[in-house]
Amino acid sequence: MADPTAQMGLHMGKSAFDAGQQYLESNMNRWVNVASLKHYFNVSNSYVVSKLRLVLFPWWHRPWSRTQHLSHNGGQDFGVYAPPREDINSPDMYIPLMALVTYILFSTLLAGLRRTFHPELFGLTATTALVVVFLEIAIIRLAMYLLSINNESQLLDLVAYSGYKFVGVILTLLLSEIANRGGGSGGWVGWGVFIYTFAANGFFLLRSLKYVLLPDTSPNTNSGQAYTASRSHRQRRTQFLFIYSFPLQFLFMWILTRDSVPTAVLTGSK
Template identity: 35%
Template sequence: MDAPIGHNMQTRQRGPPGGAQLFEDTSQQPPQMYGPGGAQMQSGSFNVPPGSFPGANLLNDPMMTNMAMQYGHSLAGQGKELLEKNMDKYISVSKLKYYFAVDTSYVGKKLALLSFPFTHQEWSVKYHKDSPVAPRFDVNAPDLYIPVMAYVTYILVSGIFLGLNNKFTPEELGIQATSALVWLAIEVAIILFSLYLVNAKTDLSTWDVIAFTGYKYVGMIAILIGGLFFHSMGYWIALGYMSVTIFFFLVKTLRLKILPQSATDGFGNGGSQRVYLTFIIALLQPVFMFWLTRHLVA
């Protein structure tokens, strides 16, 4: 009988009686695979000899590797130069570095000056070849390191108060941080606009104004700590003392920065407008210190 269609048939041919097999069935054997150059490969795997794929020799070449590294360094240097060039259009990186040129000794002396400014005698900034020396060499020089660190610490202490009042959430802490920055920006804008309005010829730069107004965060931390340990009484005592210290510090510092140049620059008649503007800037600090801390202690 004929075999059904589709049935695997064995193609064997037997020889003479005795059953000697002349041909073996190869229909069930896997096909043989050959690699490059006729090399036989194992079934179910692709054992590629090393260096047989394109570009393998390039990866193993030390000269090509060094060239690739040098090219990468060159691209990184060009990217850094391009970034600094674009940043200089809006922010002078070299000038900004000046305000962070501090050390541990300077930070300790500056914090002591902000906390106890009444015994300090010399308030003028030192100069070297018509340029102010770095803050680490002069305690009277403005810096941005202390304001930035004080701002971060103020946010962390605010988080403690929010937790004690069962109001802590990441959103609430973010609102606290954003509010402090917005009020600082408003304060700086008011001061710069006032200087422009009266046509003041002053040595104050925008970074100087940010530094001087940022020093109040040091006092705000002390105020919050006083309220944390001594409650309402500690808060008001610390607020009163730190308000006096920041006022005294800024009056002594800004009177040398806002200089009367002539009788036509808005500071004539004995520099009365210069005095008023200095006092206004100094008086703004206790107001913002109270505004940014009272709701936390309450």
């Protein structure tokens, strides 16, 4: 016969876990729609490989428009974007999240290979990456307010697109380290790889975000998410699209790829 005390403890533990999970979900929904987030993690292995190829070699990709499925709700038909596993043009958050974690781990690994690793470096690298991410999200939020973009799905799309830069950053660090034989990300090779990955990322964002910031507003469109924007709004959004895709991405990618082992850390480790 099972111990009644153990059964009671197990029951109380399960009740506490369920209550905690319910509390967490209810509070998370205040800030973000968890159901909407699941859409961005609906990926497959083939999608991940194809998406990485697209991010690094976007030059000849056609078309850039996203696939929509016809949905029927409340007596009306409207378009719903297909999940990433069904559409390579759909943004996801799996690759950006994995790339962010890989960047932090890989940067500290390179420091270890150069024999400049210090425990504080891990925290500094993670802090730098997270500051870049949150700063970019803050810029996106401000831009959405100024450009009158109120759709939550568009915000999540922009957040997802902001993370693809880490793919190019990791490739830059890797190839530079190999070419420079542990000499860091400088030199002609380092700058050459950086310029290429920056240009590829900028071109990818420019073409992809066109359908987020400048959706089709023609009378023949069947998208329920398309909206009418005035000519002045479209001009401002076009300007933001260019500034975000190139000058801002150049700054953020340069910060992430520069040799950033702080002198104070190295001095303290001697």
